[in-house]
Amino acid sequence: MTAAAGLRITDLTVTYPGPRAGGLVGRRTPITAVDAVSLDVAPDETVALVGESGSGKSTIARAVVGLVPASGGSIDFDGASLLNLRPRDQWARRNIAMIFQDPRSALNPRLSAAASIGEAWEAHPDVAPEGVRRDQRRRRAAVVDLLAQVGLDPDVAGKRPTALSGGQCQRVSIARALALSPKLLICDEAVSALDVSVQAQVLQLLVRVREARSLSMLFITHDLGVVRQVADRVAVMRRGELVESADVHTLFTAPQHDYTRELLAAAVDLDVRS
Numbered sequence: 001m002t003a004a005a006g007l008r009i010t011d012l013t014v015t016y017p018g019p020r021a022g023g024l025v026g027r028r029t030p031i032t033a034v035d036a037v038s039l040d041v042a043p044d045e046t047v048a049l050v051g052e053s054g055s056g057k058s059t060i061a062r063a064v065v066g067l068v069p070a071s072g073g074s075i076d077f078d079g080a081s082l083l084n085l086r087p088r089d090q091w092a093r094r095n096i097a098m099i100f101q102d103p104r105s106a107l108n109p110r111l112s113a114a115a116s117i118g119e120a121w122e123a124h125p126d127v128a129p130e131g132v133r134r135d136q137r138r139r140r141a142a143v144v145d146l147l148a149q150v151g152l153d154p155d156v157a158g159k160r161p162t163a164l165s166g167g168q169c170q171r172v173s174i175a176r177a178l179a180l181s182p183k184l185l186i187c188d189e190a191v192s193a194l195d196v197s198v199q200a201q202v203l204q205l206l207v208r209v210r211e212a213r214s215l216s217m218l219f220i221t222h223d224l225g226v227v228r229q230v231a232d233r234v235a236v237m238r239r240g241e242l243v244e245s246a247d248v249h250t251l252f253t254a255p256q257h258d259y260t261r262e263l264l265a266a267a268v269d270l271d272v273r274s
């Protein structure tokens, strides 16, 4: 049997310690943020993860990239487990890159765009483009090429996040995410912190990049309008559980779960009011 390609999440459970009851010495009541969720993202597929605030969407993303530990279940990419990796096995995650909501806090404020983009090449020399770690000219050319792919001029290379707009910072984050040629891009509310006028541009950029590189995407958003534009399939989360998963057309035209119907109705209300 061949291993499944792409991302495979099976029965994933994530708990956080939770607040202490009764002050500093009280017992912590664990919060189950993600409860036995199974979700696949096939190669070349874009899956949107939607649901109310606090439903566990970001926690799933964080577990996939190793920012929070799983308490149960499994996460595999191209058939290799991503859980409990030893430091020397971290390469297993290099095929996955994540873009966060707030581009300013995702970038190191002390580093220029070029240094932020190049950091990944130091961490993963085996997959860095030829020569970029020793040859400054090649490094600069590779940075400028990545900046061009995200619609930024070469002079952005020397700038720090404080000298860039929110939209430019998010483009640098995308260039940084692409530096190791990932197969899967996880976008966690990647456009929702940007000015409305910039949101559509960055969204178009993500769609273009995905198509040019045949990436798969896990796209976390609360905006169902965005889901229609980007996703092949939608997974709906509620209180840590996956309540429904369907292709975009089916989900919007024939939702099966009451909660999905509520979400769709709320989105229509917002559209009508705006």
Ligand SMILES: Nc1ncnc2c1ncn2[C@@H]1O[C@H](COP(=O)(O)OP(=O)(O)OP(=O)(O)O)[C@@H](O)[C@H]1O
Pocket: 016, 017, 018, 031, 032, 033, 051, 052, 053, 054, 055, 056, 057, 058, 059, 060, 222
């Ligand atoms: N570091 C943490 N420590 C304790 N609880 C946390 C932590 N991070 C998240 N939680 C809790 O886990 C649950 C899921 O949060 P999560 O951020 O994954 O939801 P979300 O669907 O991404 O929400 P949002 O759309 O608001 O980002 C929530 O109850 C949240 O309060």
